Amino acid sequence: MSASAEPKPDSLLKMQRCTIRFGGLTAVSELDLRIGGDELIGLIGPNGAGKTTAFNMITGVYQPTEGEIHFAGTPLSGQAPQEITGLGIARTFQNIRLFPSLSVFDNVRVAFQLRQTTGMFQSLLRGAAFHRNEKLIESEVLEILDIFKLSRFRHTMAKNLPYGDQRRLEIVRALATKPKLLLLDEPAAGMNPTEKVELTRLIGFIKEKFRISVLLVEHDMQVVMGICQRIVVLDHGVKIAEGSPTEVRNDAKVVEAYLGDSHLKKPAAAVD
Amino acid sequence: MQLGAKRWLIAAVLVAFGVSALSGYFNRYYLGIAIDVGISIILAVSLNLINGHTGQFSLGHAGFMAVGGFTAAKLTLELTPSVPAAAQPALFVGAMLAGGLVAALAGLAVGLPSLRLKGDYLAIVTLGFGEIIRVIFQTSPAFGAATGLTGIPKFTTLFWTWSAAALTVYVVASLVNSTYGRGFLCVHDDEVAAAAMGINPTRYKVTAFVTGAFFAGMAGALYAHHKQVLKPDGFDFMKSIDVVVMVILGGMGNTVGVILAAILLTVLPELLRGFADYRMIVYSLLIIGLMLLRPQGLFNLRRRESRSAAAN
Numbered sequence A: 001m002s003a004s005a006e007p008k009p010d011s012l013l014k015m016q017r018c019t020i021r022f023g024g025l026t027a028v029s030e031l032d033l034r035i036g037g038d039e040l041i042g043l044i045g046p047n048g049a050g051k052t053t054a055f056n057m058i059t060g061v062y063q064p065t066e067g068e069i070h071f072a073g074t075p076l077s078g079q080a081p082q083e084i085t086g087l088g089i090a091r092t093f094q095n096i097r098l099f100p101s102l103s104v105f106d107n108v109r110v111a112f113q114l115r116q117t118t119g120m121f122q123s124l125l126r127g128a129a130f131h132r133n134e135k136l137i138e139s140e141v142l143e144i145l146d147i148f149k150l151s152r153f154r155h156t157m158a159k160n161l162p163y164g165d166q167r168r169l170e171i172v173r174a175l176a177t178k179p180k181l182l183l184l185d186e187p188a189a190g191m192n193p194t195e196k197v198e199l200t201r202l203i204g205f206i207k208e209k210f211r212i213s214v215l216l217v218e219h220d221m222q223v224v225m226g227i228c229q230r231i232v233v234l235d236h237g238v239k240i241a242e243g244s245p246t247e248v249r250n251d252a253k254v255v256e257a258y259l260g261d262s263h264l265k266k267p268a269a270a271v272d
Numbered sequence B: 001m002q003l004g005a006k007r008w009l010i011a012a013v014l015v016a017f018g019v020s021a022l023s024g025y026f027n028r029y030y031l032g033i034a035i036d037v038g039i040s041i042i043l044a045v046s047l048n049l050i051n052g053h054t055g056q057f058s059l060g061h062a063g064f065m066a067v068g069g070f071t072a073a074k075l076t077l078e079l080t081p082s083v084p085a086a087a088q089p090a091l092f093v094g095a096m097l098a099g100g101l102v103a104a105l106a107g108l109a110v111g112l113p114s115l116r117l118k119g120d121y122l123a124i125v126t127l128g129f130g131e132i133i134r135v136i137f138q139t140s141p142a143f144g145a146a147t148g149l150t151g152i153p154k155f156t157t158l159f160w161t162w163s164a165a166a167l168t169v170y171v172v173a174s175l176v177n178s179t180y181g182r183g184f185l186c187v188h189d190d191e192v193a194a195a196a197m198g199i200n201p202t203r204y205k206v207t208a209f210v211t212g213a214f215f216a217g218m219a220g221a222l223y224a225h226h227k228q229v230l231k232p233d234g235f236d237f238m239k240s241i242d243v244v245v246m247v248i249l250g251g252m253g254n255t256v257g258v259i260l261a262a263i264l265l266t267v268l269p270e271l272l273r274g275f276a277d278y279r280m281i282v283y284s285l286l287i288i289g290l291m292l293l294r295p296q297g298l299f300n301l302r303r304r305e306s307r308s309a310a311a312n
């Protein structure tokens, strides 16, 4: 294994023997996953392999049936999704889940209620501190919208945004919670080749600019192989391989279960 | 409205004061309707926080109103004789606040266990709650049982009603128009995404329920000291439906629209007095027609976002 493909010892995220069952179905089985600071990890596998389910366990949407997850040393068991976001894990969804009736500006702005001090009572009293804080939030929102070239859409309702921009906005919105780890669930789904190239560049840019770790679920092998330092392969809920892109690409089990002979061909777009 | 919100509130209270000072010259019938309108605005705008902004379908508003009304009326009935005339407005304000607070507690009691429920289920539970409240008042001798309370002092004035309405609008608008308050709208749009953004959906829902119930309770107190009689029958679920219709007609989550709808639906029945029996039929037709023709609400003008986007 190449050095970069080794999980860093000071793991940011540590998933240990995580299993989740839905009735009789074991969606994820004894998954071990470690992500260090400043890492970009790929999580791949065929449809129904359990990738989204792994995200849902990490973000507290589901509690693992067995196993433990630690984030920066803190156990995540029993924590609600919003608490986990507060600890520094942010995510996007496979099916875009923006706040459709809110403006682009507000979609990002709401991220700031997590870390700001003005709550309900300041909103009611509307004193100087409240206005100062709202101004500050506004400038931060505009700044991040600017970075991702979305500021011209700031008054647009999210649902009226072009598809590719909706995907981008979802990433921006997640970043606005100031995460240490960003989980991206098929961000390139539905994008055309040009948009995919742009997205690949964007993910690299985010990792550098915000100095965060990224866990990327993606079916497009060009995107995954191009930017990931390490790749974890799931099949039927079981981790069948882990290693550098080159190692994974040449792994017989991975080729059989997922990549097939021409492993750069695009699998059918996921629908769920 | 961010900067002018407080100034706007003060202006509204001053207007209420001015108009109220002149109310001696008004026809008593119109004065009564003006007070009814104020009470409707309080009810509709506060329900709009729950049903409109936060997207929780509550049918319990009449129940909260009853809790506030009976609490406040009981207090003034007991205490008025021993309070000097000069202190009676203070007694009334205290009774209003007490009515609001007890209703808010009821909101907490209903809100907490119901929050796992969504849509129809929540509607059914809140409807059940409203009916239980009504039955409790109907059977408890302390609140006059089926006859209710009578001889309630006439403390409600145009000033108090409109001021309370202005306060309701201020509170709901201020809450929603802030970074904190956008959380209500997020919960409305997508709870899973809201939680992923660090928003606690439960806390927002409970806050909406408690705040909404508080103002419904105040409205009940105003109503009690306006009509001077309080019958549990008056708070059946038809009363809740009335308020829900105002919110839907005004365009869920649109404060100005909901205020206009509250005014319209309070004044209209007065104009159509002869047809009182058909009111529910008219309401039903109105809602069906609205859902088909203008699902965003009759008065919902809040679509400027898309326009300014096209301009960019």
Ligand SMILES: Nc1ncnc2c1ncn2[C@@H]1O[C@H](COP(=O)(O)OP(=O)(O)OP(=O)(O)O)[C@@H](O)[C@H]1O
Binding pocket: A022, A025, A027, A045, A046, A047, A048, A049, A050, A051, A052, A053, A054, A094, A270, A271, A272
């Ligand atoms: N809430 C649930 N209840 C029951 N089964 C579930 C649930 N969530 C996921 N599953 C099942 O778990 C398995 C893994 O699903 P998951 O969505 O994690 O796959 P995935 O790897 O993300 O696939 P895709 O590439 O299609 O997105 C599937 O068989 C799915 O049907």
Ligand SMILES: [Mg+2]
Binding pocket: A051, A052, A053, A094
């Ligand atoms: Mg998936």
